[in-house]
Amino acid sequence: MRRICQVFRSSRQAEMYLYVDKEQGLAAVPEALLQRFGEPQAVMVLLLAPERRLARVAVGMCSPPLSSRAISCKCHPGQSTGSAGTAPMPEWWEQPLETLTQTQWEALCDGCGRCCLQKLEDEDSGELYFTRVHCRYLDAQACRCTAYTQRTRLVPDCIELRADDTTAMDWLPATCAYRLRARGQPLPSWHPLRTGDAQSVHEAGISVRGRVISDEHVHPDSYDEHIISWVK
Structure with a gap:
């Protein structure tokens, strides 16, 4: 399922982001998470689809799903998130130039x-x-x-x-x-x-x-x- 997502950056912790449904905004984000997250800083809008990979996590791996509530995605510098039992996924920009799509x-x-x-x-x-x-x-x-x-x-x-x-x-x-x-x-x-x-x-x-x-x-x-x- 494709969905337009608003991405917010944490004002309290580096490399912590919130991915929320653009129409719902921050209304669906639990208060406890917002308190930990700090003042949300809008950074971009993305069109998400199951086949698309985010910078450090695949859309299909996000849990809970975006359609039901906000996603909190915390990643430390230099690290990537992979599925259980697999090696971390490299960001696409770390791949050889000749393997990149036109986009x-x-x-x-x-x-x-x-x-x-x-x-x-x-x-x-x-x-x-x-x-x-x-x-x-x-x-x-x-x-x-x-x-x-x-x-x-x-x-x-x-x-x-x-x-x-x-x-x-x-x-x-x-x-x-x-x-x-x-x-x-x-x-x-x-x-x-x-x-x-x-x-x-x-x-x-x-x-x-x-x-x-x-x-x-x-x-x-x-x-x-x-x-x-x-x-x-």
Whole structure:
């Protein structure tokens, strides 16, 4: 059975979340649980189905079922919940890039906007330098492309990532989830997939929000005047 679920984060204990029916809200949550949970902080809305896995627990494994009451899901950092007698389930983003579905692939993007910055390459050393000049199609506040489905047509040198294209990964910032996972490294603690909060990339100071300028206002010959050190 599919159901729209509202997810709340505990204000008292890290890695504790409540999954409740969005229509019912917190009305069905026992008072004793709310007292332990603290002030609920809304983090996201999910469409749940039995075949979908949450970050650390499968929907079908949640008990009691969502249809009857709220779910309290407590998980400690670095741990995953598996069924009795089985090994813990890894989060899907820990799987090899080539095994991800298209939806998972797109969700891996942290929304930092750093890949949309203009770059300069040293012809002698091959070293890459990022500038604070961003592609004109980037919404610098939302840190999202405004022409995503047409980006390679509008910007011919825009890189369309593929799991098997390791060379393209070198043009991504060191913090990029695609680059990290291609090298077998974990996602950083601030990544929205780990925090459950799309704003965490901005709160951690990783996104380009408030620190960039559109290439519409900078001549290409002047890019070197905008080289930055906060992106590598």
